Amino acid sequence: MTLTLTVPPRADADRLTGLPVAVIGAGPVGLAAAAHLLEQGLPAVVYEAGDQVGTSVRAWGHTRLFSPWRYVINDAARRLLEPTGWTVPRRSSLPTGHDLVAQYLEPLAQTPELAPAIRYGVHVEAVSRQGMDRTRSAGRADTPFLLRLHTSDGVEDVTARAVVDTSGTYTSPNPLTAAGLAPAANLGDRIVHALPDVLGADRARFAGKRVLVVGAGHSAANTLIKLAALAKDEPGTTLLWAIRNAGTARLGADAADGLAARGQLGSNVHGLVESGHIEQLASFEIDDVRPNGDQVTVTGRRAGDPFTVTVDVVVNATGFRPDLDMLREIRLGLDDIVEAPRALAPLIDPNLHSCGSVPPHGVAELAHPEPNFFIAGMKSYGRAPTFLLLTGYEQVRSIAAELAGDHQAARDVQLVLPETGVCTTDIGGSSSCDVPTTTAVSEGSSCCAAPAPAAPPASSSCCTN
Known part of the structure; x- marks a missing residue:
């Protein structure tokens, strides 16, 4: 294994001169960050672990967003x-994840300005300061950041004047157990990530099987609705739905929801429960999940009493959390509960705020003790599920203005969000607002007792950044 120093240490007084801003992740918010930085005249490099833009978006590309195009296109982008002749999608239509990539992210990444700034197949293993671990203080703000990269050619160290981490949380799901710990045993493919392609590529995994979906948010509802459609065509497909609470307030049908397709989602899934297509296991706190032959046995407590259920496959739709391992040498200021920046945490508390009631915020709320280091996008919300893409876009606009020295513009944050119902009432529960979810009308609403939505199948804005 070789170690390459792409940018050698600087000997001049201003060691930051000429260095780019490093953006981690080439999802919607990462590309928006790069667009705003370039617009401010700041050089930027985007490091993307996948071999193309929107890697995580592609993973749930079969899912339709419940935010229309007018809420998912960044102004700087x-x-x-x-100028490229790009065709603007119809503002009121609801894109799928694949649409988002093909009609927006890919053309954006191919613009003459952004194309040279994106490096693919680059995993950021760690972020630090050049010649300094987190315990060193003298001259820290004037010392370049050091990013250790893993590429197909080996290990590479690069430097940057600032770092914006928009790597998202999609690859870091919350564990199934109520204690927040991973099951003790290796369960292999018996546990499936949120938002599987139930009616497409993953159909065989679920057809004719006894399936347990865990989680009380929109991604759980999306999967349940599609599983109900599958069960209509595949005899023997049995559906169970485990939630921690006694009810599912976060999925209530809300006619006032500014995102109409999401407001209908609760009606659809509750109709499936009432009609008997789904067996709901409420007040179920999972203690462990263990292999049982080709099946798995889930143990815990239901309404305080011991409870066990055995199934063929479990869908983990319990939400996401930030992966902070690569930031161990960075001085982070995170809230003890939701793992968001301390000044941001009370503004996004899911016990108090819906997606649409989160107040505008920018660089002041996103700052850490580490100068010129920022976490933006879904990852900035830690474990809170109240994130919307529009929020992430305003975050990176503010950060870019700050790094360009326009401190007034950085703090003049303005954001108008669609009003929504409460996203969640349980921080430890399932993801909600910007984890993609769908009402699955075209595939499965016919088996639901609730009325079909007026809008196409839809989900939230995004689950990656």
């Missing part, structure tokens, strides 16, 4: 795209 639009300004890069318009």
Whole structure:
């Protein structure tokens, strides 16, 4: 294994001169960050672990967003795209994840300004300061960041004047157990990540099987609705739905929801429960999940009493959490509960705020004790599920203005979000707002007792950044 120093240590007084801003992740918020930085005249490099943009978005690409196009296109990105002859999607239509990639992220990444700034197949293993661990203080703000990268050619160290981490949380799901710990045993493919392609590529995994979906949020509802459609065509497909609470308030049908397709989602899934297509296991706190032959046995407590259920496959739709391992040498200031920046945490508390009631915020709320280091996008919300793409876009606009020295513009944060119902009432529960979810009308609403939505199948804005 070789170690390459792409940028050698600097000997001049200003060691940051000429260095780019490093953006981690080439999802919607990462590309928006790069667009805003370039617009401010700041060089930027985007490091993407996948071999193409929107890697996580592609993983749930079969899912339709419940945010229309007008809420998922960033202004600075639009300004890069318009001179290329880009066709603007219809503002009111609801894209799938694949649409988001093909009609927006890929054209954006191919613009003359962004294309040279994106490096693919690069995993950021660690972020630190050049020649300094987190315990060193003198001259820290004037010392370049050091990013250790893993590429197909080996290990590479690069430097940057600032770092914006938009790597998201999609690859870091919350564990199934109520204690927040992973099951003790290795369960292999008996446990499936949130938002499987039930009616497409993953159909055989679920057809004719006894399936337990764990989680009380929109991604759980999406999967349940599609599983109900599958069960209609595949005899023997049995559906169970485990939630911690006695009810599912976060999935209530809300006619006032500014995102109409999401407001209908609760009605659809509750109709499936009432009609008997789904057996709901409420007040179920999972203690452990263990292999049982080709099946798995889930043990815990239901309403305080011991409870056990055996199934063929479990869908983990319990939400996501930030992966902070690569930031061990960075001085982070995170809330003890939701793992968001301390000043941001009370503004996004899911016990108090819906997606649409989170107040505008920017660089002041995102700052850490580490100068010029920021976490933006879904990852900035830690374990809170109240994130919307529009929020992430305003975050990175504010950060870019701050790094460009326009401190007033950085703090003049303005954001108008669609009003929504409460996203969640349980921080430890399932993800909600911007984890993609769908009402699955075209595939499965016919087996639901609730009325079909007026809007196409839809989900939230995004689950990656």
